[in-house]
Amino acid sequence: MKPEDTVRFGMRALFGYPARTLLVLLAMAMGVASVILLTALGEGARRYVAQEFTSLGTHLLFVLPGRSETVGGPPPLLASTPRDLTLEDAMALTRIPSVERVAPVSVGAAPVSWRERHREVTLLGSTAALFEIRQLAMSQGSFLPAGDPFRGEGIAVLGHKVKRELFGNRNALGEWIRIQDRRFRVIGVMTPKGQSLGMDMSDTAVIPVASALSLFDTESLFRIILQAKSRQTVDRVKDSVIKVIRERHEGEDDITVITQDAILSTFDRILSTMTLTVTGIAAVSLVVAGILIMNVMLISVSQRRTEIGLLKALGARSAQILRLFLTEASVLSMAGAGIGVAIGYAGAWVLAGMFPAFPLQVPLWSLAAAVLTALVNGLIFGVIPARRASYLDPVQALAKR
Amino acid sequence: MIRLLDVDRVFEVGEEPVYALKAVTLSMTAGTYASVMGPSGSGKSTLLNIIGLLDRPSRGKYLLEDVDTTHLSDDEQARVRREKIGFVFQFFHLVPRLTAAENIELPLILAGVNAGERKDRVREALTSLGIRGRSRHRPDQLSGGQRQRVAIARAVVMRPRIILADEPTGNLDRASGNEVIEILEELNRTGISLILVTHDPALGDRASRKIIMEDGEIVSDTLKN
Ligand SMILES: Nc1ncnc2c1ncn2[C@@H]1O[C@H](COP(=O)(O)OP(=O)(O)OP(=O)(O)O)[C@@H](O)[C@H]1O
Ligand SMILES: [Mg+2]
Numbered sequence: 001m002k003p004e005d006t007v008r009f010g011m012r013a014l015f016g017y018p019a020r021t022l023l024v025l026l027a028m029a030m031g032v033a034s035v036i037l038l039t040a041l042g043e044g045a046r047r048y049v050a051q052e053f054t055s056l057g058t059h060l061l062f063v064l065p066g067r068s069e070t071v072g073g074p075p076p077l078l079a080s081t082p083r084d085l086t087l088e089d090a091m092a093l094t095r096i097p098s099v100e101r102v103a104p105v106s107v108g109a110a111p112v113s114w115r116e117r118h119r120e121v122t123l124l125g126s127t128a129a130l131f132e133i134r135q136l137a138m139s140q141g142s143f144l145p146a147g148d149p150f151r152g153e154g155i156a157v158l159g160h161k162v163k164r165e166l167f168g169n170r171n172a173l174g175e176w177i178r179i180q181d182r183r184f185r186v187i188g189v190m191t192p193k194g195q196s197l198g199m200d201m202s203d204t205a206v207i208p209v210a211s212a213l214s215l216f217d218t219e220s221l222f223r224i225i226l227q228a229k230s231r232q233t234v235d236r237v238k239d240s241v242i243k244v245i246r247e248r249h250e251g252e253d254d255i256t257v258i259t260q261d262a263i264l265s266t267f268d269r270i271l272s273t274m275t276l277t278v279t280g281i282a283a284v285s286l287v288v289a290g291i292l293i294m295n296v297m298l299i300s301v302s303q304r305r306t307e308i309g310l311l312k313a314l315g316a317r318s319a320q321i322l323r324l325f326l327t328e329a330s331v332l333s334m335a336g337a338g339i340g341v342a343i344g345y346a347g348a349w350v351l352a353g354m355f356p357a358f359p360l361q362v363p364l365w366s367l368a369a370a371v372l373t374a375l376v377n378g379l380i381f382g383v384i385p386a387r388r389a390s391y392l393d394p395v396q397a398l399a400k401r
Numbered sequence: 402m403i404r405l406l407d408v409d410r411v412f413e414v415g416e417e418p419v420y421a422l423k424a425v426t427l428s429m430t431a432g433t434y435a436s437v438m439g440p441s442g443s444g445k446s447t448l449l450n451i452i453g454l455l456d457r458p459s460r461g462k463y464l465l466e467d468v469d470t471t472h473l474s475d476d477e478q479a480r481v482r483r484e485k486i487g488f489v490f491q492f493f494h495l496v497p498r499l500t501a502a503e504n505i506e507l508p509l510i511l512a513g514v515n516a517g518e519r520k521d522r523v524r525e526a527l528t529s530l531g532i533r534g535r536s537r538h539r540p541d542q543l544s545g546g547q548r549q550r551v552a553i554a555r556a557v558v559m560r561p562r563i564i565l566a567d568e569p570t571g572n573l574d575r576a577s578g579n580e581v582i583e584i585l586e587e588l589n590r591t592g593i594s595l596i597l598v599t600h601d602p603a604l605g606d607r608a609s610r611k612i613i614m615e616d617g618e619i620v621s622d623t624l625k626n
Pocket of ligand 1: 412413414419420421439440441442443444445446447448
């Protein structure tokens with residue numbers, strides 16, 4: 001029997017029982033489509049995070065007060081702070097050779113008012129370096145000017161949202177606002193740049209770091225952000241930072257330095273695991289589809305007993321019968337996989353249209369894995385029914401029942 | 402060409418052995434036209450199945466064209482079946498989803514004949530059985546007589562040496578039954594051996610050799626003049 005005839009015979013059999021064929025196709029297609037969609041989502045999430053991190057600026061290091069035992073983990077939330085990280089510490093770091101920029105950061109919330117309008121705003125005390133490091137952009141005026149970081153000038157740069165809520169459509173540039181009991185002059189308004197990893201810049205006001213420290217009445221910085229000259233120098237800079245701070249802190253290692261790469265790879269690991277997990281869950285539906293194929297093929301074998309007996313009477317070998325039913329199961333799962341791939345891609349396309357910011361993409365490995373699983377599935381779950389068919393005794397099968 | 406030597410076919414039903422065939426010895430020359438008659442359960446179908454290599458004797462020998470078939474493997478038996486034997490059944494056993502032409506094509510497909518030759522031979526078989534106009538009909542669109550003609554066309558499309566017909570008229574009215582018998586006899590006149598199982602004495606009498614069975618044994622085997 002020629003292979004093309006085997007396939008044609010299988011196809012005819014599938015078209016001969018449209019209801020069961022559609023049922024199995026649907027199950028297979030859903031399984032494959034969900035594997036493809038879920039991996040696309042997981043992969044998209046990974047890319048999204050990576051993209052966000054680059055938008056944060058490149059080759060950055062974050063220096064946090066307090067020692068964290070885990071290297072490369074997320075910032076310690078409840079670490080004790082034995083010694084403050086001061087503005088002097090930050091300035092000392094600018095002398096490290098491969099450091100491009102240093103932005104000391106102080107964070108706190110304070111009431112901000114303009115005329116009769118009041119609002120609680122997140123204040124970010126920093127220097128001109130923050131502009132480059134966070135890759136900010138101005139819609140009006142200018143950012144904090146470069147200058148002596150220890151001078152606490154009364155100037156402020158407003159986030160887009162803060163400006164809108166305090167001033168509405170009115171001009172804010174040059175206006176005096178009140179933060180707690182001090183007066184600050186608005187020198188710039190930032191563009192509505194999106195949220196970047198939990199920190200919504202449009203909901204903040206940036207003031208000189210010295211002003212912020214005196215406003216909050218503290219010496220201690222929230223963190224220091226460094227930008228290395230290049231990616232290759234990041235690790236060297238990290239070592240230097242630890243050394244410089246140790247010298248300044250009487251030989252104590254009481255800071256944590258996290259590189260952007262380390263954070264990124266942590267997220268990457270988490271999201272990859274997540275993707276694999278949801279893919280695994282989706283793959284279960286493929287197995288379910290496989291079992292369905294097996295059941296449907298078993299029903300088909302018992303429905304077609306006389307047909308099988310007849311084929312044997314016509315001189316079909318057992319191996320031919322086996323091949324016929326296996327082919328049928330494979331054609332079924334292949335067609336199901338094909339439809340599933342189409343549905344998966346269509347779904348990904350629709351989602352991509354709905355959320356343009358989300359870099360949705362079907363990873364090639366998942367496509368290959370889904371289709372391969374579907375095929376192997378069809379074969380494995382097709383074997384039992386096919387064997388049953390090939391073992392059928394033709395005399396029994398053809399006997400009147 | 403057919404020689405059965407002391408053949409038993411025993412079925413185990415519970416503890417009791419049931420002899421479907423008991424010490425059957427039989428030989429037939431090529432071109433024979435034989436009818437097999439006997440009461441229900443006398444072993445007629447079993448005999449036909451053994452001759453058609455769908456079943457194996459429990460004891461004894463079966464030689465087909467001087468080849469001892471009892472030692473053939475299943476696959477070799479399938480090949481003999483495909484090339485030398487055509488079956489015609491009481492219930493036609495057409496594949497319901499396939500057209501008449503496709504049903505007739507089945508043995509050719511199984512034998513790996515290529516598509517061009519298949520088409521010619523199917524057309525030839527359809528023509529000789531007078532059902533060319535029905536080639537695209539599915540079995541449920543055909544009358545019983547037409548279905549049996551399709552089944553016969555399928556049995557002869559491989560040009561077998563023997564046709565085994567187990568009550569081929571059992572499901573037909575007298576008129577179409579007679580037509581079917583005439584077709585089979587016509588085939589027999591071309592040299593194909595024909596073995597016909599029937600309950601109808603009138604049909605049984607038409608054969609040149611008449612075998613009567615009872616309880617698995619041949620009780621009478623007569624030649625017409
Ligand atoms: N698979 C089987 N298992 C047990 N007994 C069987 C089996 N097949 C046939 N027999 C028995 O063998 C005997 C002969 O059966 P067979 O079918 O050959 O009879 P038959 O002459 O064709 O009868 P009918 O005229 O009803 O078709 C019967 O007694 C039957 O019960
Ligand atoms: Mg019978």
